Amino acid sequence: ALRLLAAPALLYLLALPLIHLPTAYVIQAAMPTGINALVVAHAYGLELRTLAAAIAWGTAIVIVAALVASAVT
Numbered sequence: 001a002l003r004l005l006a007a008p009a010l011l012y013l014l015a016l017p018l019i020h021l022p023t024a025y026v027i028q029a030a031m032p033t034g035i036n037a038l039v040v041a042h043a044y045g046l047e048l049r050t051l052a053a054a055i056a057w058g059t060a061i062v063i064v065a066a067l068v069a070s071a072v073t
Contacts, residue, residue, distance in 0.1 A: 005030075034059070 008029040015021045028036060034055040041051045 008026045011029040012021060012026050015025075028039060037051055037055065038048065040046075041048055
């Protein structure tokens, strides 16, 4: 819940005095990290399949690591 409030608020407060900040950027700041990476990759025309695979593998590895860590402790 903190990520959903703190990240957009921090982005808004830091960027407001410097640049005009589109509302979509503030909303995007509250999105999960994988979604942010896909949005940025799409905006810059990067390879989305490679990024999506990296996000999926990273998520799977974190889930396995969390299960192992909880079983060990």
